[in-house]
Amino acid sequence: EDEDEDEDEDEDEDEDEDEDEDEDEDGGEHDDEEREWLTSFLSHTFQGTRHIPILEGGTTLLLALEHPNASIRRAALLKAFQSTSSQPLEPFLADALLRRLQDEDPSVVLCALSWDKLV
Structure with a gap:
């Protein structure tokens, strides 16, 4: 029984890691858009x-x-x-x-x- 519980925990950890990777990919695009907007704003502000x-x-x-x-x-x-x-x-x-x-x-x-x- 203990071995089965350990395997289940390992599978849960793997799923959590996959979800974290997906969040990083989506967040990267959002970060790029924010960075472009901020750069444009600062460029115009400090022109x-x-x-x-x-x-x-x-x-x-x-x-x-x-x-x-x-x-x-x-x-x-x-x-x-x-x-x-x-x-x-x-x-x-x-x-x-x-x-x-x-x-x-x-x-x-x-x-x-x-x-x-x-x-």
């Missing part, structure tokens, strides 16, 4: 400021412009170019752009040089 979220780096524009990863610095530059297309250049962005023109990664320098408002 034109140093606090625009940069998804690639999981950080803000200000921090991403100085990030150790070159691809995140490039993404930050592109986002900065988009967000300041109709506004004067903020001092923090002008300083960061000068630093990126002297970046150790040539792809970041090319990205900085590609901005049409540079000249």
Whole structure:
């Protein structure tokens, strides 16, 4: 009898694990939708400021412009170019752009040089 009870408990645990996996899959889609909505909201809220979220780096524009990863610095530059297309250049962005023109990664320098408002 004890063995039968142990087997029943093991089966119940397996069913619980399967249910948990299903919940994780459904929750993942919901989390992605929430993350997209929140990112869009924050992007619009902080448009034109140093606090625009940069998804690639999981950080803000200000921090991403100085990030150790070159691809995140490039993404930050592109986002900065988009967000300041109709506004004067903020001092923090002008300083960061000068630093990126002297970046150790040539792809970041090319990205900085590609901005049409540079000249």
